[in-house]
Each structure stands twice: as structure tokens, then as C-alpha cells.
Amino acid sequence: MIPLSEPTLDGNEEQYVRDCLLSGYVAGGRYVERFERNFAAAVGAGAAVACASGTAALHVALRLTGAHHGRTVAVSDFTFVASANAAGYTGADLLLVDSEPRTWNMNTELLRDEVVRRARRGQPIPDIVEVVHVLGHPADMEPLLELRDTYWIEIVEDAAESLGARWVTDGPVGPHSVGTVGLWGCFSFNGNKLITSGGGGMMVTDDDELAGRARHLINQAKVSGGGYIHDTVGYNYRLSNLAAAVGTAQLERLDRRLAAKRAIAARYRDWLEPLGLSPAPCAAWADPSYWLYSVLLDTSEVDVDDVVEALGRDGIQARRLWPPLHQQRPYRRTERVGGDVAERLYRDGLSLPSSAHLAEEDQQAVVAALASTLARRRASVS
Numbered sequence: 386m387i388p389l390s391e392p393t394l395d396g397n398e399e400q401y402v403r404d405c406l407l408s409g410y411v412a413g414g415r416y417v418e419r420f421e422r423n424f425a426a427a428v429g430a431g432a433a434v435a436c437a438s439g440t441a442a443l444h445v446a447l448r449l450t451g452a453h454h455g456r457t458v459a460v461s462d463f464t465f466v467a468s469a470n471a472a473g474y475t476g477a478d479l480l481l482v483d484s485e486p487r488t489w490n491m492n493t494e495l496l497r498d499e500v501v502r503r504a505r506r507g508q509p510i511p512d513i514v515e516v517v518h519v520l521g522h523p524a525d526m527e528p529l530l531e532l533r534d535t536y537w538i539e540i541v542e543d544a545a546e547s548l549g550a551r552w553v554t555d556g557p558v559g560p561h562s563v564g565t566v567g568l569w570g571c572f573s574f575n576g577n578k579l580i581t582s583g584g585g586g587m588m589v590t591d592d593d594e595l596a597g598r599a600r601h602l603i604n605q606a607k608v609s610g611g612g613y614i615h616d617t618v619g620y621n622y623r624l625s626n627l628a629a630a631v632g633t634a635q636l637e638r639l640d641r642r643l644a645a646k647r648a649i650a651a652r653y654r655d656w657l658e659p660l661g662l663s664p665a666p667c668a669a670w671a672d673p674s675y676w677l678y679s680v681l682l683d684t685s686e687v688d689v690d691d692v693v694e695a696l697g698r699d700g701i702q703a704r705r706l707w708p709p710l711h712q713q714r715p716y717r718r719t720e721r722v723g724g725d726v727a728e729r730l731y732r733d734g735l736s737l738p739s740s741a742h743l744a745e746e747d748q749q750a751v752v753a754a755l756a757s758t759l760a761r762r763r764a765s766v767s
């Protein structure tokens with residue numbers, strides 16, 4: 386079986402976990418601080434706060450950005466459901482924003498034009514934008530910076546899928562790692578992400594005071610001093626020292642993981658071209674991390690579910706992309722701008738095996754299986 390995305394655990398994970406167990410500090414401890422410090426340095430952020438999951442990171446970051454009942458958070462329509470759920474937990478209303486076809490990320494020009502139109506008419510505008518960098522490709526941030534500077538709309542980045550992706554231009558955004566342009570950047574260390582702690586997340590910001598407030602909230606809002614004194618409703622969102630030990634070891638291999646992902650992407654690009662498939666998005670101003678290498682099929686010729694099934698019979702795990710949030714039950718009545726592009730991405734999109742340790746022969750097998758499946762389907766259509 387060639388899996389879609391498996392963790393690569395070939396570094397100091399075992400040593401650090403053993404160290405943790407021998408020390409007795411399995412809950413809190415020094416690996417948490419070390420993971421935070423190294424992570425902040427790796428992405429170029431002022432401060433990092435480790436927490437229980439990427440979803441928890443987004444929840445706390447959004448709350449600290451002012452999301453609550455009566456406020457509106459603009460969210461990418463085409464994303465994993467956790468992006469929207471985290472905003473929903475705060476009690477804020479959501480505004481779903483369609484994708485643009487070039488990078489599949491939030492169409493930030495569409496959002497900007499909508500905000501300008503609403504502001505001119507004196508209608509309410511979103512208070513916060515939660516922009517997701519999907520599948521390892523950075524979003525186009527310039528329109529969001531305009532919104533921030535003109536309308537005070539704060540930016541929270543959901544960088545859960547895009548650790549290590551960068552903007553490369555010398556414009557107002559680049560050169561920066563994803564997660565370091567908004568007030569907050571949030572990351573996930575779930576098992577299928579670029580690096581894992583067996584479950585976990587990280588919030589980064591350049592504001593030390595904000596980072597302190599995040600640390601307070603994830604620790605039940607417990608006032609320091611030893612007693613059971615709590616000054617607001619907090620959360621139990623801490624990352625354990627054991628998990629941080631795994632994350633610390635994983636982070637040491639970040640550059641290697643990124644190089645592997647980019648090599649896999651380059652091979653897919655070369656090998657899929659003869660099949661008439663256009664490569665995964667890569668804008669001129671972006672250096673993607675290619676978390677899950679994904680392509681769009683011509684669905685007038687093939688059905689994506691059939692392709693997934695046929696690949697599965699060959700022992701290859703491929704997967705469709707996400708249905709747009711506006712088609713998911715909890716968000717069907719949510720206000721939105723556009724949505725056709727997200728629907729098309731769902732209809733046509735397919736993610737291919739992308740583990741960092743994917744062997745070249747296995748990748749060849751994926752492409753060969755895809756080629757023969759597409760040829761068979763095309764023959765049966767014509």
C-alpha cells in the first residue's frame with residue numbers, strides 16, 4: 386500500500402521521548418519551551434506558543450484577535466473544516482470567501498472588493514480575516530494588507546498545511562514564511578502534516594504580550610501564584626512534554642522534509658505533464674511546501690471517485706479535496722461571497738501520495754497507475 390501521507394520518524398524522536406520518560410516530566414517540561422523556541426526561529430516569528438492542536442491554536446488566536454459574538458470572521462470557503470469550526474467556537478459569524486483558480490486559496494481581491502462595496506454603502510464589514518494557505522501554497526496577501534491598513538481588519542493565518550512555505554517577492558509581503566504576516570499564524574502537528582508531534586499545534590506572533598495572553602488562556606486562565614485563581618474562562622489546550630519531545634525531533638528535520646516534498650513535486654510535475662495534467666499550483670511569487678500534491682482532472686472525461694477507487698485497487702491511496710464549506714451541513718446557511726471555484730476544485734481535485742519518504746519507484750508506480758486508469762476511463766467515454 387502506498388499511503389497518501391505518512392509521518393517520517395527517522396530522527397531523535399525515540400531518544401527525546403525516552404529522555405522525557407526518564408526525567409518524569411511527561412506533562413509539562415523543558416521540551417515544550419525548546420519546541421517553542423526552535424519553532425519561532427524556524428519560521429522567523431517573535432514568539433511561539435505550543436498547544437494541543439491546530440484547531441485549538443486557531444480558536445485561541447481568533448479569540449485574542451477579538452472574535453466573539455456579534456463580530457464577523459471572513460474564512461476561506463475551500464479548506465478543511467477545522468478552519469471554520471475554530472471561528473465558530475468563538476461565537477462570531479462567518480463570511481465564506483471563494484477561492485481563486487491560480488493558487489486555490491482565498492480570492493483576497495474578491496474579499497477586498499466586497500469590503501470596499503459594503504463600506505461605501507455603510508454596511509457592516511468583517512472584523513477579522515482568517516486566511517488559509519491550502520495544501521502548502523501561500524495565499525495572495527496584498528489585498529488583505531490593504532484591508533488591514535484601511536479598515537483595521539486583522540489577519541489570522543491558518544498555516545496548518547503550509548509550514549515552510551514562503552513568499553519570495555520583495556513586495557510588502559515577501560520574503561516571509563507563512564504564518565508571520567498576520568497578527569497570528571497557526572500551525573498543526575497532526576499525524577498527516579509536514580511535521581508531527583502525534584497531535585499538537587503552535588501559535589506564532591511578534592507580540593510578546595499577546596503570546597503571554599495565549600499561554601494564559603491555554604492553561605485554564607490560571608493566575609500565577611500557586612492557588613486556584615482564574616480570571617476568565619480558559620481552556621485546557623496545553624501540549625504535553627512528551628508530544629513536544631516528538632515535535633522537537635521532527636522540527637530538526639524540517640529542511641530535509643521540505644526538500645523531499647519539493648523533489649516529489651518536481652517529479653510529479655514532469656511525469657504528469659505527458660498525461661495532460663497541469664501541475665499543482667505554484668505562483669511566481671511563491672515557494673510552496675507541497676504538503677499534499679494535488680491536481681485537477683478533466684471531469685468531462687473521468688469521475689474522480691472512480692479514479693480514487695481504481696487507484697485503491699492498485700494499492701495506491703489517493704483522496705479527493707474538501708467539499709466547499711458552504712456544502713457542509715453546519716455551514717450551509719452561512720453567508721458567502723462566490724463559491725463556484727471552490728465547487729470546481731472539489732469536483733475535479735485529487736491528492737496523490739506525498740509522504741516525504743515516498744520512494745521514487747513508488748512514485749513512478751503512482752503515475753503509471755494513474756496513466757492507465759485515465760487511459761481506460763477515456764477509452765470507455767469515447
Ligand SMILES: *Cc1c(COP(=O)(O)O)cnc(C)c1O
Binds near residue numbers: 438468545572573575
Ligand atoms: C489540519 C488542519 C487544521 C487543524 O489542525 P489539527 O491539529 O488537526 O487540529 C486546521 N486547518 C487546516 C487548514 C488544516 O489542514
